[in-house]
Amino acid sequence: xxxxxxxxxxxxxxxxxxxxxxxxxxxxxxxxxxxxxxxxxxxxxxxxxxxxxxxxxxxxxxxxxxxxxxxxxxxxxxxxxxxxxxxxxxxxxxxxxxxxxxxxxxxxxxxxxxxxxxxxxxxxxxxxxxxxxxxxxxxxxxxxxxxxxxxxxxxxxxxxxxxxxxxxxxxxxxxxxxxxxxxxxxxxxxxxxxxxxxxxxxxxxxxxxxxxxxxxxxxxxxxxxxxxxxxxxxxxxxxxxxxxxxxxxxxxxxxxxxxxxxxxxxxxxxxxxxxxxxxxxxxxxxxxxxxxxxxxxxxxxxxxxxxxxxxxxxxxxxxxxxxxxxxxxxxxxxxxxxxxxxxxxxxxxxxxxxxxxxxxxxxxxxxxxxxxxxxxxxxxxxxxxxxxxxxxxxxxxxxxxxxxxxxxxxxxxxxxxxxxxxxxxxxxxxxxxxxxxxxxxxxxxxxxxxxxxxxxxxxxxxxxxxxxxxxxxxxxxxxxxxxxxxxxxxxxxxxxxxxxxxxxxxxxxxxxxxxxxxxxxxxxxxxx
Numbered sequence: 001x002x003x004x005x006x007x008x009x010x011x012x013x014x015x016x017x018x019x020x021x022x023x024x025x026x027x028x029x030x031x032x033x034x035x036x037x038x039x040x041x042x043x044x045x046x047x048x049x050x051x052x053x054x055x056x057x058x059x060x061x062x063x064x065x066x067x068x069x070x071x072x073x074x075x076x077x078x079x080x081x082x083x084x085x086x087x088x089x090x091x092x093x094x095x096x097x098x099x100x101x102x103x104x105x106x107x108x109x110x111x112x113x114x115x116x117x118x119x120x121x122x123x124x125x126x127x128x129x130x131x132x133x134x135x136x137x138x139x140x141x142x143x144x145x146x147x148x149x150x151x152x153x154x155x156x157x158x159x160x161x162x163x164x165x166x167x168x169x170x171x172x173x174x175x176x177x178x179x180x181x182x183x184x185x186x187x188x189x190x191x192x193x194x195x196x197x198x199x200x201x202x203x204x205x206x207x208x209x210x211x212x213x214x215x216x217x218x219x220x221x222x223x224x225x226x227x228x229x230x231x232x233x234x235x236x237x238x239x240x241x242x243x244x245x246x247x248x249x250x251x252x253x254x255x256x257x258x259x260x261x262x263x264x265x266x267x268x269x270x271x272x273x274x275x276x277x278x279x280x281x282x283x284x285x286x287x288x289x290x291x292x293x294x295x296x297x298x299x300x301x302x303x304x305x306x307x308x309x310x311x312x313x314x315x316x317x318x319x320x321x322x323x324x325x326x327x328x329x330x331x332x333x334x335x336x337x338x339x340x341x342x343x344x345x346x347x348x349x350x351x352x353x354x355x356x357x358x359x360x361x362x363x364x365x366x367x368x369x370x371x372x373x374x375x376x377x378x379x380x381x382x383x384x385x386x387x388x389x390x391x392x393x394x395x396x397x398x399x400x401x402x403x404x405x406x407x408x409x410x411x412x413x414x415x416x417x418x419x420x421x422x423x424x425x426x427x428x429x430x431x432x433x434x435x436x437x438x439x440x441x442x443x444x445x446x447x448x449x450x451x452x453x454x455x456x457x458x459x460x461x462x463x464x465x466x467x468x469x470x471x472x473x474x475x476x477x478x479x480x481x482x483x484x485x486x487x488x489x490x491x492x493x494x495x496x497x498x499x500x501x502x503x504x505x506x507x508x509x510x511x512x513x514x515x516x517x518x519x520x521x522x523x524x525x526x527x528x
Contacts, residue, residue, distance in 0.1 A: 156357070157213075164405065166405075173395045177392040191238060197234045216363065217342075222333055223366070227374050231374075233307075235314075236307070259284035262277075326369050351422035353419065361414070428443070429450065429488070431486070432487075450506050454497075470486055
């Protein structure tokens with residue numbers, strides 16, 4: 001924090017990032033939109049509802065550099081009217097600090113401010129609209145591996161941005177050259193099939209870097225796989241007039257497939273349903289004769305694939321067969337094969353642990369392979385057409401040379417995300433209230449939250465044994481129960497949250513701990 005800890009400071013907080021473009025280039029607002037909310041005064045870095053900076057090593061506010069311009073919000077995102085402002089309880093109190101990032105210091109030894117990210121813990125207020133988030137109250141002070149298995153995309157993205165400061169600049173350099181190449185390509189290319197393939201390739205490159213920026217390895221793997229196909233298909237249609245014709249004529253098969261997409265009709269009503277039904281019927285009629293013609297010309301197998309040869313044979317003819325095994329590996333994500341869970345599944349202490357979140361392993365693989373495929377595509381365009389792609393391939397080479405840094409950055413983050421031990425499963429909890437009533441709860445330890453649940457089938461005997469256990473004096477009750485129930489986790493039983501049940505904090509239900517004998521043992525529902 002700039003200045004002494006006890007000084008009053010007035011600062012802007014950077015609360016979010018919207019990807020409104022590709023690279024996130026900081027000098028272009030069309031590519032990086034920063035949301036600045038609520039200008040607030042802080043004394044010693046604290047405020048009701050905020051976490052003191054002193055308890056957050058490495059987490060600091062956004063402050064303008066010394067002598068630099070003050071950070072001011074866009075007019076459309078300025079502080080909302082007083083009646084629309086978030087209450088103090090919604091003030092940001094958790095910080096997305098870079099994991100393991102040492103504070104930056106100048107030569108005088110003073111700590112300099114870092115650009116970090118902050119997230120609302122429970123409610124996000126924009127224009128007076130409140131958006132709930134049941135995951136928001138997880139404590140970001142600890143590494144993600146201690147979140148009991150929960151992976152947070154925003155937290156991972158923030159750490160990648162910190163660890164890969166030059167990545168966006170390198171992407172921007174490629175996109176500068178890509179703009180010139182695409183303009184010339186679509187203007188000068190006369191092979192209509194090649195033009196369509198170029199549309200695929202250039203758009204998929206953008207999809208690839210967007211995925212790599214946030215560590216979304218699964219999406220990156222699918223795009224990288226496609227880039228290999230675009231490379232081979234481009235070479236094929238540029239060297240064979242027959243292949244170019246087959247590729248272009250396959251639009252008749254596409255039209256027929258589109259005409260059969262009637263699944264959404266029952267969601268539409270009235271005039272909208274009638275119009276869509278008529279549109280599909282016309283599309284079917286118009287596709288009938290072209291489809292019959294191409295199937296007569298190329299055979300019934302043409303409906304399945306435009307090419308008469310498999311991908312491997314085509315790749316081999318054009319000198320790219322060495323990449324085919326990588327293509328097969330990336331395809332496992334698309335096909336749902338076992339290898340497709342690379343980076344999102346691990347064996348930990350003999351248990352199978354699954355991550356619902358970014359696969360950083362796949363991002364590392366897809367970075368190298370996808371960019372290699374796209375560079376080869378650009379090189380082929382330069383050698384087969386009059387479009388100069390030399391500067392584009394040089395920019396891609398610089399991006400490929402950055403791969404070791406990207407790889408290490410993702411490996412560093414990944415080791416923090418995986419838990420050291422298997423995360424706990426949801427738990428059925430029985431709660432005995434002072435009135436004698438028993439209610440069941442669905443307890444999610446990873447969130448420290450609970451939902452009221454429907455009782456499991458044939459639970460009467462379990463409830464009766466629990467009452468007997470408590471009445472026998474086996475539970476030492478603290479004095480500050482405040483009407484809260486006595487609770488017991490029930491092993492081997494699954495419960496389902498009630499419809500429309502809301503999440504409540506576990507602390508609001510569980511009995512306060514008063515001594516060593518107040519913890520109720522796990523209840524094993526085995527009839528005696």
